[in-house]
Amino acid sequence: MSASMGQPETTPSGFAEEIGVEWISLDPDDARARIKVESRHLQPFGIVHGGVFASLAESLTSAATYGAVREDGMVSMGQANDTTFLRPIGEGYINASATPRHRGRTTWVWDVEITNDDGQTCALARVTIAVRPRR
Numbered sequence: 001m002s003a004s005m006g007q008p009e010t011t012p013s014g015f016a017e018e019i020g021v022e023w024i025s026l027d028p029d030d031a032r033a034r035i036k037v038e039s040r041h042l043q044p045f046g047i048v049h050g051g052v053f054a055s056l057a058e059s060l061t062s063a064a065t066y067g068a069v070r071e072d073g074m075v076s077m078g079q080a081n082d083t084t085f086l087r088p089i090g091e092g093y094i095n096a097s098a099t100p101r102h103r104g105r106t107t108w109v110w111d112v113e114i115t116n117d118d119g120q121t122c123a124l125a126r127v128t129i130a131v132r133p134r135r
Helices: 014-018 050-072
Strands: 021-027 030-036 074-085 093-103 107-115 121-133
Touching (some): 014 050, 050 074, 050 093, 050 107
Antiparallel strands (some): 030 093, 074 121
16 A cells, blocks of 8 residues: 555555565455465475464455545554464465454454465464554
């Protein structure tokens, strides 16, 4: 997102861009994104670092929330992120699908499923996004 323009971008910016996030859909009912695994995402044992999973979940849910609230003069930012790792990913794509569980005036809560290219669940995240007036 471009804070200066106040509009979502078709490509990620900031930290999401740094880690290689690709938006697939920022639909506030079913948001999706992915990251192509590169050596920079791996921890010393050759699997994706857990922080990449958590960052993908938070980036996706923050961007999808912003798309839904920006017309009301609001912005979105991560407030809480609880990511549980179930299965490693070492190659291919890290795929994230997010579904909102709560859409409040000041917070949105999302469930995010992260899968590998075979569709196996590799991580689950519950992300709370704060919704605040734009300053």
